[in-house]
Amino acid sequence: xxxxxxxxxxxxxxxxxxxxxxxxxxxxxxxxxxxxxxxxxxxxxxxxxxxxxxxxxxxxxxxxxxxxxxxxxxxxxxxxxxxxxxxxxxxxxxxxxxxxxxxxxxxxxxxxxxxxxxxxxxxxxxxxxxxxxxxxxxxxxxxxxxxxxxxxxxxxxxxxxxxxxxxxxxxxxxxxxxxxxxxxxxxxxxxxxxxxxxxxxxxxxxxxxxxxxxxxxxxxxxxxxxxxxxxxxxxxxxxxxxxxxxxxxxxxxxxxxxxxxxxxxxxxxxxxxxxxxxxxxxxxxxxxxxxxxxxxxxxxxxxx
Numbered sequence: 124x125x126x127x128x129x130x131x132x133x134x135x136x137x138x139x140x141x142x143x144x145x146x147x148x149x150x151x152x153x154x155x156x157x158x159x160x161x162x163x164x165x166x167x168x169x170x171x172x173x174x175x176x177x178x179x180x181x182x183x184x185x186x187x188x189x190x191x192x193x194x195x196x197x198x199x200x201x202x203x204x205x206x207x208x209x210x211x212x213x214x215x216x217x218x219x220x221x222x223x224x225x226x227x228x229x230x231x232x233x234x235x236x237x238x239x240x241x242x243x244x245x246x247x248x249x250x251x252x253x254x255x256x257x258x259x260x261x262x263x264x265x266x267x268x269x270x271x272x273x274x275x276x277x278x279x280x281x282x283x284x285x286x287x288x289x290x291x292x293x294x295x296x297x298x299x300x301x302x303x304x305x306x307x308x309x310x311x312x313x314x315x316x317x318x319x320x321x322x323x324x325x326x327x328x329x330x331x332x333x334x335x336x337x338x339x340x341x342x343x344x345x346x347x348x349x350x351x352x353x354x355x356x357x358x359x360x361x362x363x364x365x366x367x368x369x370x371x372x373x374x375x376x377x378x379x380x381x382x383x384x385x386x387x388x389x390x391x392x393x394x395x396x397x398x399x400x401x402x403x404x405x406x407x408x409x410x411x412x413x414x415x416x417x418x419x420x421x422x423x424x425x426x427x
Contacts (some may be wrong), residue, residue, distance in 0.1 A: 149238045152245035153221050157209065160199070160240055162227035167200040169239040172212065172221070179211035187227075201227030284369040284392040287343035291336055291390050292373065295345055311335040311397065313344060321364050321403040327352040328377065332398065333388070341368065343390055344398040350377040350385040358387070365402040368392045 148171070151158045162168055173195040180190055187205050191198040197212065205227035212221040221242060286305055293302045312335070319330035328348045335344040350356055356377045360370045369392040378384030393401040 147238050148241045151240055151242050153242050154245035157222040157224045158240075158242065159224045161237070162199060162201040162205065162225055163230045163234070163237055164201050164204060164227050165230065166236060167198055168237050170197040170199065170223070171195065171239060171241040172197060175215045176212040176221070177215060179213065181208060181210075184208060188225075199225065201225075204228055283338055283341045284343070287336060287338050287341055287392055288369065288371050288390045291334070291343050291345050292371075292388075294336075295333070295388060296373070305338070308336050308338045311337045311342060313398065317399055319346065319402060322346070323348075323362055324364060325362055326356055328356065330389075335397065340395050341392055342394075342397050343392045346389040346391060346398075348372075348377065348387050348389050350380045353379050355379060358389075363391075365391075366393065367401060368394045 151160075160168070160170065175195065176192060176197065178190050178192055178197060180188060184205065187201060187203040189198075189200040189202065190210075205225060207224060207226045210223040210225055212223065213219070214221075287308070290302070290305055290308055313332045315332060317332045319332065322330045327350070329351055331347045331349075333345040333347050335342055337343075348358070358372045358374070358376055360372070363370050369390075371390045372387060373389070374384070374387040377387060391398055391401075
């Protein structure tokens with residue numbers, strides 16, 4: 124049997140909680156589609172965005188709408204009915220735009236105050252080739268933590284070797300204005316005189332390193348291949364000697380030496396190290412002689 128005093132206290136607490144005003148917040152996800160934010164004349168509605176934004180208000184609103192922005196929140200108050208109108212919220216740090224479609228009407232009888240709105244980043248497919256999948260952008264905002272940047276690039280919509288190879292091919296062959304940027308890629312110094320004689324030892328080609336780029340723990344090196352023979356050569360990645368993650372030829376073959384088709388580019392992707400540490404070392408003259416000269420048989424030196 125319950126104690127009467129405890130029952131009275133429980134009833135009092137329920138009455139108190141029932142009378143407390145609600146603090147619910149409406150969550151809206153920004154996925155590059157305008158967000159509808161209705162207003163009520165004479166009521167202020169708060170939009171939390173957690174960014175430093177500038178609000179673009181059409182001149183047609185005049186004195187109908189009061190807008191204030193402070194501390195990652197935008198305060199909207201309609202002083203007169205407003206037809207459907209679009210506002211622009213621009214992130215000061217990144218320049219990104221968020222679009223709000225507002226409209227204000229008179230308050231209805233017994234209508235509760237409108238809830239505050241919180242805008243969060245929605246999960247979208249990457250907007251750029253090679254960006255992290257499942258995030259709004261692989262590029263980090265100024266002042267963001269390095270750990271967050273690492274998590275953003277942990278998973279990509281496209282394998283890193285493919286991203287690197289495509290970026291290198293675009294950089295070398297496409298006009299610069301058409302090169303699609305990829306967050307995280309950096310240029311890496313590569314020696315033009317790097318010895319690559321062991322790269323394709325069975326083919327009469329000359330190999331020269333052109334440029335290299337890095338993304339995460341992968342490197343891509345562009346190598347120029349030039350035919351030195353008077354015959355056409357078919358290029359087969361199975362003939363490559365070295366430790367490579369992927370290898371891609373810009374063209375499937377090389378024309379005879381001296382022609383316009385006697386040169387192409389090979390894109391070699393390596394992991395955790397550059398090309399210099401991934402090709403087979405060349406044998407010196409002494410090593411080659413030692414390797415090719417048969418050893419003298421053991422014995423007393425007298426013929427039998």
